[in-house]
Amino acid sequence: MSKVATGQDIIKWFEEWSPKQLAFEGDPVGLHVGTLNKKVNKVMVTLDVLESVVDEAIENNVDLIIAHHPLLFKPLKQVSPDNEKGRIVQKLIKHDITVYAAHTNLDVAWGGVNDAMCEALGVNVKDVLIETERERLYKVVVFVPQTHENEVREALGDAGAGHIGNYSHCTFQTPGIGAFKPEEGADPYLGTEGEIEKVDEVRMETIVPQSVLKTVLKAMDQAHPYEEVAYDVYPLELQGEKKGLGRMAELDEPMTLESFAERVKDAFDVPALRLVGDKKKMVKNVAVLGGDGNKYISAAKRKGADVFVTGDLYFHVAHDALGMGLNVIDPGHHVEKVMKRTVHDFLKEKFEQKQISTDVMISKAHTEPFQFM
Incomplete structure (x- = not known):
């Protein structure tokens, strides 16, 4: 229900x-x-x-x-x-x-404002425009009785652990023997109070982004049969997913700045827009940033953008863009x-x-x- x-x-x-x-x-x-x-x-x-x-x-x-x-x-x-x-x-x-x-968290988040703008424009996202952070990664290691390895593995993956590239639920495990002695007051899943219990277990390890670490540990604990779950969490030197403001994207085929500007008008349903640059120039690499992008024209140029789609462009910043050979299309702030x-x-x-x-x-x-x- x-x-x-x-x-x-x-x-x-x-x-x-x-x-x-x-x-x-x-x-x-x-x-x-x-x-x-x-x-x-x-x-x-x-x-x-x-x-x-x-x-x-x-x-x-x-x-x-x-x-x-x-x-x-x-x-x-x-x-x-x-x-x-x-x-x-x-x-x-x-x-x-x-x-x-x-606000800016939705600008930065993958699948957020800037990705939605790119999707509307029909361009292929390749990178962020300005990197703001790399998410910290952790290795979570948990010891699981072999009878429950599938349940725990699924719980870890469903909670967001084990994402590597285009693969999810990635884990590695090795078999071993777990040993413990339930003491007075314990409510063990296996074993008898006061006696050593040995169990066929697996050491299961997976990679976890910091943003979902608490969620993953909670899901692991709920899926694990033991009253007290034995696990370790190790910080890693590996860099996690890149996050940042704006997007660098690419057209399937080059087109004139004028043609691309018409696409922008249609995509965002705006009656007019402002254009900086040579309308006949061919463009392929596109920087996209919703809202006020005045501070980021140099970043767009450094990233190899042929054209920068952004809003609220200032008069003198438009001159700067012309001077550095960067085309700019300003469809307004409201396109967000x-x-x-x-x-x-x-x-x-x-x-x-x-x-x-x-x-x-x-x-x-x-x-x-x-x-x-």
């Missing part, structure tokens, strides 16, 4: 994909208004939290709003109906609507709206996997502040 998820459940699953620690320092990600300690019948995904979005949430009986752009970039000095922020907070509290923001479908689909799939009846919807409110003439 399906059940309704709590806010804590939903954000736990969400942060397994887009953990808060990926966010840039000072970025106010996470809970903004309300509580996660409640049942959530409906989630709404939005780019921005404007008053029109909150009104839409109220009309649709939404319990939780997940936004890309934080509602509160700075602390409020007062909550008053005389300004939009105050009215928003009052409405949210009155109608018990929780707001959670995933592609994250709405991405987050919606992630949650919908997760709810189906978990047999959760919680509904998820995409906000239809228009939050692009600019009009084009």
